[in-house]
Amino acid sequence: MTEPERRSHTPDTAASGIERALALVGGRWKLVILFHLFGGRVQRYSDLERLIPGISQKMLAQQLRQLEADGLVQRTVYPQVPPKVEYRLTEWGQALCPALDALLSWGERQPGGPRASHGRAVRSDT
Amino acid sequence: MTEPERRSHTPDTAASGIERALALVGGRWKLVILFHLFGGRVQRYSDLERLIPGISQKMLAQQLRQLEADGLVQRTVYPQVPPKVEYRLTEWGQALCPALDALLSWGERQPGGPRASHGRAVRSDT
DNA sequence: CAGTATCCCAGACGATACTG
DNA sequence: CAGTATCGTCTGGGATACTG
Numbered sequence: 001m002t003e004p005e006r007r008s009h010t011p012d013t014a015a016s017g018i019e020r021a022l023a024l025v026g027g028r029w030k031l032v033i034l035f036h037l038f039g040g041r042v043q044r045y046s047d048l049e050r051l052i053p054g055i056s057q058k059m060l061a062q063q064l065r066q067l068e069a070d071g072l073v074q075r076t077v078y079p080q081v082p083p084k085v086e087y088r089l090t091e092w093g094q095a096l097c098p099a100l101d102a103l104l105s106w107g108e109r110q111p112g113g114p115r116a117s118h119g120r121a122v123r124s125d126t
Numbered sequence: 127m128t129e130p131e132r133r134s135h136t137p138d139t140a141a142s143g144i145e146r147a148l149a150l151v152g153g154r155w156k157l158v159i160l161f162h163l164f165g166g167r168v169q170r171y172s173d174l175e176r177l178i179p180g181i182s183q184k185m186l187a188q189q190l191r192q193l194e195a196d197g198l199v200q201r202t203v204y205p206q207v208p209p210k211v212e213y214r215l216t217e218w219g220q221a222l223c224p225a226l227d228a229l230l231s232w233g234e235r236q237p238g239g240p241r242a243s244h245g246r247a248v249r250s251d252t
Numbered sequence: 253c254a255g256t257a258t259c260c261c262a263g264a265c266g267a268t269a270c271t272g
Numbered sequence: 273c274a275g276t277a278t279c280g281t282c283t284g285g286g287a288t289a290c291t292g
Contacts, residue, residue, distance in 0.1 A: 021233030
């Protein structure tokens with residue numbers, strides 16, 4: 001049944017652990033940013049701005065700051081006349097990739113599509 | 127580097143695919159509910175209410191409805207004098223478990239703890 | 253170039269009360 | 273028992289403008 005961490009997690013600790021993890025990625029633009037950084041890619045602030053149409057500067061900066069504070073991305077500032085800042089993933093950030101991959105695969109395995117099955121008083125006889 | 131779906135996903139499609147998946151689980155209580163259902167466990171409405179202290183009836187009902195509409199849980203109504211409703215995971219819902227497990231493991235592999243590393247103007251010479 | 257600073261709003265969430 | 277209905281709150285995110 002592949003229950004997660006049956007060895008050391010109650011339903012509540014497991015849930016909160018995952019919520020904690022999801023919170024790190026929960027921003028409106030975090031995933032898009034991460035996916036532009038996966039695979040060791042390095043991007044400048046302006047690159048990301050260009051790669052992510054529709055994002056505002058406030059949002060880009062904010063999400064990057066949070067990703068940095070949470071240890072997923074590494075920020076590198078070059079003290080130059082026109083400022084230059086690069087963003088790349090940390091080891092740990094890169095390690096998120098397989099987990100997201102699993103989630104993506106699960107999502108795409110979705111059968112049929114969301115159906116509000118009405119729960120037709122079927123008795124428990126299968 | 128274990129990039130997710132390098133075969134058929136752009137950063138944007140991958141991100142939106144995962145966002146779609148996360149949205150299904152994104153409610154304040156969805157994960158807790160799911161973890162009380164993983165492993166084939168079947169719970170009545172009142173069971174969940176008891177198992178999840180702090181949740182309001184409105185929230186419990188709402189989150190369950192959404193999980194049902196999204197095809198993660200199966201709702202079974204028994205037309206009896208005192209109503210009886212059971213909730214269990216669908217196959218697809220159960221299949222979420224390993225993916226969440228991966229996420230949980232990743233979260234617990236977190237090194238050091240969140241550090242706002244200041245990005246000390248290191249030049250790109252590695 | 254690479255950000256900050258304000259203002260504002262929609263939607264998520266919580267508390268409470270009522271019902272078939 | 274298993275929900276709905278209603279109301280108030282709070283936060284994430286968008287638009288816009290300004291700066292070292």
